[in-house]
Amino acid sequence: DTEVTQTPKHLVMGMTNKKSLKCEQHMGHRAMYWYKQKAKKPPELMFVYSYEKLSINESVPSRFSPECPNSSLLNLHLHALQPEDSALYLCASSVRTGLNNEQFFGPGTRLTVL
């Protein structure tokens, strides 16, 4: 299995809702990432997990809460989001963090906040 899967593919939520995005990989990778991509912009890093521990939080608002229950699974819990949080959320994984480790990306979750 050489892919990163993300669910759901699309999500529409209100500003008072609580929802979660899920990312899974079975390549034995020990580093997993969340990126946010706005329309016509490059992906921007949100969080990095290394060996199931949060390594980097790029000053992301607390309404985004990541979780890494095990080495194959990465979640992003969403609560009280704003319309400007609407974007494509991409998950990626790599063998490990560090130089020259290509990241494999999932297909993304298209999030719309009403």
Place this chain on the structure above:
Amino acid sequence: SQELEQSPQSLIVQEGKNLTINCTSSKTLYGLYWYKQKYGEGLIFLMMLQKGGEEKSHEKITAKLDEKKQQSSLHITASQPSHAGIYLCGADIGISGYALNFGKGTSLLVTP
């Protein structure tokens, strides 16, 4: 932070023509990655370059990293409609290499 400049911003070429996309860094690159993205979809890994002067090819796509490791080019030979999409260059952020910093992308359209 490491700034990556891509050029051109967009490109329209006729099927069968060759094209080149450039990616320039303000700092020495520890690693340079090329990805392709279809609109609204995930990124597809194309190639990674590490060493100055390195060149890699896959099918009709060739990527090079210059000797100074500050500029990379992506060349597509005999373009096809399947090559259409957004091409992104990415680089390791600093020595820790925790994640990728991306250029703004080059949008490629291949016309019949």
